[in-house]
């Protein structure tokens with residue numbers, strides 16, 4: 473019953489079609505299609521899955537599998553800014569734990585949680601491909617690194 477009342481916007485449809493044009497089939501386009509919806513809504517609600525699946529011609533169960541497996545598709549509402557902290561090996565050697573602890577302290581939330589003012593969501597992520605700049609984190613689409621714990625406050629303040 474939840475599916476009733478949910479509709480993809482024109483823009484979302486357009487972007488999903490665009491993604492389809494870039495891949496051999498709907499399955500290959502599924503992450504881009506999910507991302508198109510996430511771009512507009514901030515996350516991908518359950519109700520969106522059957523609609524997106526229909527648009528790319530795969531089953532809702534298959535798409536659900538992709539959406540669940542891929543950690544950068546958010547299945548719950550997130551804050552205005554998503555902070556992703558690299559917890560892979562190089563960053564562990566260059567201050568990951570101190571950075572994570574400082575973020576947890578400043579934000580007052582743990583991984584997977586959103587601050588009560590809805591400003592930030594904190595998540596771990598695997599290697600951001602900038603291992604020479606550890607410890608690294610992404611805020612929205614911006615890569616930060618190397619980040620010292622002392623830098624955290626000023627960086628956070630620049631995201632309103």
Ligand code: FES
Pocket residue numbers: 558559560561562563564599600601602603604606608
């Ligand atoms: Fe952190 Fe590669 S290990 S960016």
